Amino acid sequence: xxxxxxxxxxxxxxxxxxxxxxxxxxxxxxxxxxxxxxxxxxxxxxxxxxxxxxxxxxxxxxxxxxxxxxxxxxxxxxxxxxxxxxxxxxxxxxxxxxxxxxxxxxxxxxxxxxxxxxxxxxxxxxxxxxxxxxxxxxxxxxxxxxxxxxxxxxxxxxxxxxxxxxxxxxxxxxxxxxxxxxxxxxxxxxxxxxxxxxxxxxxxxxxxxxxxxxxxxxxxxxxxxxxxxxxxxxxxxxxxxxxxxxxxxxxxxxxxxxxxxxxxxxxxxxxxxxxxxxxxxxxxxxxxxxxxxxxxxxxxxxxxxxxxxxxxxxxxx
Amino acid sequence: xxxxxxxxxxxxxxxxxxxxxxxxxxxxxxxxxxxxxxxxxxxxxxxxxxxxxxxxxxxxxxxxxxxxxxxxxxxxxxxxxxxxxxxxxxxxxxxxxxxxxxxxxxxxxxxxxxxxxxxxxxxxxxxxxxxxxxxxxxxxxxxxxxxxxxxxxxxxxxxxxxxxxxxxxxxxxxxxxxxxxxxxxxxxxxxxxxxxxxxxxxxxxxxxxxxxxxxxxxxxxxxxxxxxxxxxxxxxxxxxxxxxxxxxxxxxxxxxxxxxxxxxxxxxxxxxxxxxxxxxxxxxxxxxxxxxxxxxxxxxxxxxxxxxxxxxxxxxxxxxxxxxxxxxxxxxxxxxxxxxxxxxxxxxxxxxxxxxxxxxxxxxxxxxxxxxxxxxxxxxxxxxxxxxxxxxxxxxxxxxxxxxxxxxxxxxxxxxxxxxxxxxxxxxxxxxxxxxxxxxxxxxxxxxxxxxxxxxxxxxxxxxxxxxxxxxxxxxxxxxxxxxxxxxxxxxxxxxxxxxxxxxxxxxxxxxxxxxxxxxxxxxxxxxxxxxxxxxxxxxxxxxxxxxxxxxxxxxxxxxxxxxxxxxxxxxxxxxxxxxxxxxxxxxxxxxxxxxxxxxxxxxxxxxxxx
Numbered sequence: 001x002x003x004x005x006x007x008x009x010x011x012x013x014x015x016x017x018x019x020x021x022x023x024x025x026x027x028x029x030x031x032x033x034x035x036x037x038x039x040x041x042x043x044x045x046x047x048x049x050x051x052x053x054x055x056x057x058x059x060x061x062x063x064x065x066x067x068x069x070x071x072x073x074x075x076x077x078x079x080x081x082x083x084x085x086x087x088x089x090x091x092x093x094x095x096x097x098x099x100x101x102x103x104x105x106x107x108x109x110x111x112x113x114x115x116x117x118x119x120x121x122x123x124x125x126x127x128x129x130x131x132x133x134x135x136x137x138x139x140x141x142x143x144x145x146x147x148x149x150x151x152x153x154x155x156x157x158x159x160x161x162x163x164x165x166x167x168x169x170x171x172x173x174x175x176x177x178x179x180x181x182x183x184x185x186x187x188x189x190x191x192x193x194x195x196x197x198x199x200x201x202x203x204x205x206x207x208x209x210x211x212x213x214x215x216x217x218x219x220x221x222x223x224x225x226x227x228x229x230x231x232x233x234x235x236x237x238x239x240x241x242x243x244x245x246x247x248x249x250x251x252x253x254x255x256x257x258x259x260x261x262x263x264x265x266x267x268x269x270x271x272x273x274x275x276x277x278x279x280x281x282x283x284x285x286x287x288x289x290x291x292x293x294x295x296x297x298x299x300x301x302x303x304x305x306x307x308x309x310x311x312x313x314x315x316x317x
Numbered sequence: 318x319x320x321x322x323x324x325x326x327x328x329x330x331x332x333x334x335x336x337x338x339x340x341x342x343x344x345x346x347x348x349x350x351x352x353x354x355x356x357x358x359x360x361x362x363x364x365x366x367x368x369x370x371x372x373x374x375x376x377x378x379x380x381x382x383x384x385x386x387x388x389x390x391x392x393x394x395x396x397x398x399x400x401x402x403x404x405x406x407x408x409x410x411x412x413x414x415x416x417x418x419x420x421x422x423x424x425x426x427x428x429x430x431x432x433x434x435x436x437x438x439x440x441x442x443x444x445x446x447x448x449x450x451x452x453x454x455x456x457x458x459x460x461x462x463x464x465x466x467x468x469x470x471x472x473x474x475x476x477x478x479x480x481x482x483x484x485x486x487x488x489x490x491x492x493x494x495x496x497x498x499x500x501x502x503x504x505x506x507x508x509x510x511x512x513x514x515x516x517x518x519x520x521x522x523x524x525x526x527x528x529x530x531x532x533x534x535x536x537x538x539x540x541x542x543x544x545x546x547x548x549x550x551x552x553x554x555x556x557x558x559x560x561x562x563x564x565x566x567x568x569x570x571x572x573x574x575x576x577x578x579x580x581x582x583x584x585x586x587x588x589x590x591x592x593x594x595x596x597x598x599x600x601x602x603x604x605x606x607x608x609x610x611x612x613x614x615x616x617x618x619x620x621x622x623x624x625x626x627x628x629x630x631x632x633x634x635x636x637x638x639x640x641x642x643x644x645x646x647x648x649x650x651x652x653x654x655x656x657x658x659x660x661x662x663x664x665x666x667x668x669x670x671x672x673x674x675x676x677x678x679x680x681x682x683x684x685x686x687x688x689x690x691x692x693x694x695x696x697x698x699x700x701x702x703x704x705x706x707x708x709x710x711x712x713x714x715x716x717x718x719x720x721x722x723x724x725x726x727x728x729x730x731x732x733x734x735x736x737x738x739x740x741x742x743x744x745x746x747x748x749x750x751x752x753x754x755x756x757x758x759x760x761x762x763x764x765x766x767x768x769x770x771x772x773x774x775x776x777x778x779x780x781x782x783x784x785x786x787x788x789x790x791x792x793x794x795x796x797x798x799x800x801x802x803x804x805x806x807x808x809x810x811x812x813x814x815x816x817x818x819x820x821x822x823x824x825x826x827x828x829x830x831x832x833x834x835x836x837x838x839x840x841x842x843x844x845x846x847x848x849x850x851x852x853x854x855x856x857x858x859x860x861x862x863x864x865x866x867x868x869x870x871x872x873x874x875x876x877x878x879x880x881x882x883x884x885x886x887x888x889x890x891x892x893x894x895x896x897x898x899x900x901x902x903x904x905x906x907x908x909x910x911x912x913x914x915x916x917x918x919x920x921x922x923x924x925x926x927x928x
Binding site for chain 1: 365366368371463615619623624626801
């Protein structure tokens with residue numbers, strides 16, 4: 001198993017190096033210093049700033065320096081947009097708010113979607129199935145922005161206006177479990193509603209596919225109840241697609257849900273990155289994209305390992 | 318179903334309800350923290366975050382709004398007086414100015430203390446002295462501070478430009494560090510509370526600059542102690558203090574009343590209408606009037622609007638998309654429902670100059686010959702700014718001739734100058750187009766038009782296309798990122814472009830500087846307008862005090878620019894505010910931002926209809 005993991009790691013190292021190379025090159029297509037300094041920057045000022053940030057050095061030197069920083073987890077470079085704030089502190093302080101939304105949302109979405117998907121598959125072709133699929137498709141068709149706008153209006157504003165009780169915050173974030181429900185529950189619910197449409201259809205399809213397999217027929221032939229077949233035999237065998245679906249989502253836990261974070265004022269990773277992009281905050285964009293790329297690759301490796309654990313044939317091939 | 322089948326479901330339901338109850342309790346427990354003791358102002362900041370509270374590094378309105386709660390300038394704007402006037406803040410009196418208007422004699426107010434902070438011995442804030450003023454200004458010259466505001470003092474104080482060059486050159490050549498103790502000929506200390514500033518030439522804007530937050534006074538100890546983090550750890554003399562932990566990035570800033578704030582009082586000087594508005598009741602009271610000031614950041618308009626409607630914030634700007642919700646479309650009157658709730662409204666015309674500029678160095682559109690001039694004039698005459706105003710701004714903006722915004726000397730009466738090439742006048746536009754050598758637009762290539770992709774610029778560009786299409790002028794719209802737009806304009810690659818300029822101080826000189834040839838791109842003269850006669854006039858007005866003669870020159874320069882048409886325009890935005898009934902003394906302005914110290918609050922959340 002270890003050799004398999006090492007093989008995967010070695011395989012992805014050049015991929016990661018390539019990704020970093022590409023990110024760095026793209027970020028330098030336009031002069032980042034001139035863009036950051038804006039309208040009134042003099043050539044003298046641009047030159048001084050470039051030198052201060054080491055951007056006057058050859059590209060390959062900059063590449064090597066940045067890789068060294070990544071390997072040594074050196075994120076002490078300062079944000080251009082927020083002088084005095086290091087990239088590392090921006091990453092650290094935005095991880096928890098992102099996770100406060102995405103982790104509960106993923107767990108709830110997965111559990112609910114699997115349940116609904118199984119119920120739908122169980123009643124395949126019947127009214128229950130059709131109704132659930134109808135709502136899943138409906139849920140998918142509506143933009144997340146609509147849910148957010150309606151959620152904020154009805155869930156936060158109207159409840160408070162009508163009852164005087166502020167069940168959910170219109171926007172904002174406070175660290176600490178005691179504030180979680182107030183600030184995060186509404187965005188989590190919206191996130192679950194949005195994601196459930198896609199996931200329910202996916203899990204339903206997985207379950208339906210499984211119902212046609214031989215082991216299901218055998219189990220039924222042996223007299224196992226339909227419910228047991230579904231919830232024990234089938235669920236166990238459907239784990240690979242379920243794991244895949246969950247693992248694919250994992251990197252997004254860190255990047256957060258950009259739109260939700262923007263509208264609910266949650267200072268997460270997605271929002272931090274978008275703000276950095278808007279402000280042309282070069283060091284932040286560079287570091288965030290490198291971290292995100294690393295997380296994606298780690299997730300892919302983890303997924304491969306999980307597959308290999310579940311099905312040894314994958315390892316051998 | 319039998320009983321045994323029910324049991325797990327019932328347990329599950331009970332657990333679910335239990336969890337829900339816990340969550341609801343948690344939610345309510347967080348509600349209770351909303352109410353705090355003391356008088357608290359809760360104000361919105363329509364941005365993600367200020368970038369830095371270091372005055373020399375700030376440049377945006379949001380930096381300004383936050384910085385000037387903590388730091389102070391030598392002079393400030395009079396709160397209730399319009400048009401704007403200056404008064405002493407850190408000074409004991411306004412400076413005396415020599416007859417040749419080159420020498421300014423300043424006297425600092427005694428007993429002004431910096432905030433208590435560990436950077437000082439025993440943590441007690443020391444008194445502000447002359448050296449602090451010179452040190453703070455010299456920081457603007459230090460390239461190591463990445464200052465964005467050097468232009469404010471450039472070519473102004475005797476020997477300062479030379480000092481800047483020498484010091485930065487020494488740093489660059491690694492032969493020394495930036496020496497803040499090195500003398501500047503024009504900065505003369507008399508004693509700890511008096512100093513003289515000698516200018517290179519009379520510069521009228523100098524006093525306005527001294528009211529700008531970039532020239533606020535900082536203590537050297539704090540800068541040296543906090544280094545890179547100084548912008549996050551402000552230590553000023555202002556009415557409020559801000560601890561690092563009270564600045565929650567992307568969330569809010571919580572300022573506390575400065576207990577050792579120097580004596581400052583609510584003004585007695587006011588406009589006649591201020592009495593009826595209730596803005597004179599607190600005259601003579603010691604400032605600040607509240608215990609705490611919270612700025613809440615809003616990136617999106619809906620949360621800001623809903624927060625205002627739930628009373629979470631004390632006032633709000635009215636976002637464009639909520640204009641109809643707040644006002645009756647036809648009369649622009651506040652909706653009766655809001656009036657019943659005790660909400661009031663105020664509006665302010667920004668010193669705004671929204672325009673579409675031509676690159677005067679462009680082969681097709683630029684130049685000063687009759688042909689090119691007539692082409693630009695024809696384009697200008699084909700554009701109907703009133704239609705833009707109605708379609709995109711509910712008709713609330715001010716459309717006017719020339720680059721001088723409403724409220725400043727040189728603004729034409731009713732916005733209409735004698736020389737005018739403002740449309741729509743299609744007949745004249747067609748005639749000028751023909752005289753330019755393009756009858757019915759024949760032979761005129763497509764014009765490259767650059768604008769940024771923000772807000773509703775795509776829709777605005779469509780309207781522009783349609784309007785210009787009426788005289789057969791076609792544009793090739795390039796909707797680009799703002800950074801790309803700046804780059805194109807900087808490099809003189811944008812023949813026709815959409816831009817805006819907000820005045821830094823209430824003097825039209827600031828806007829007229831946009832056409833001064835030494836400011837050509839990448840400077841603020843994005844048009845690359847270059848007329849020696851205009852330059853001479855600009856150099857003349859730069860040093861003139863306000864007078865009818867200066868206003869005459871402003872008008873002359875304005876009309877010269879209108880005639881040459883290096884841009885089409887103009888439009889100035891009007892910003893509408895809604896104010897909750899418990900917020901007192903709020904007199905809207907967009908010229909300065911240290912006014913929270915004048916504000917007061919009564920019981921929050923109590924609307925008249927609920928009494």
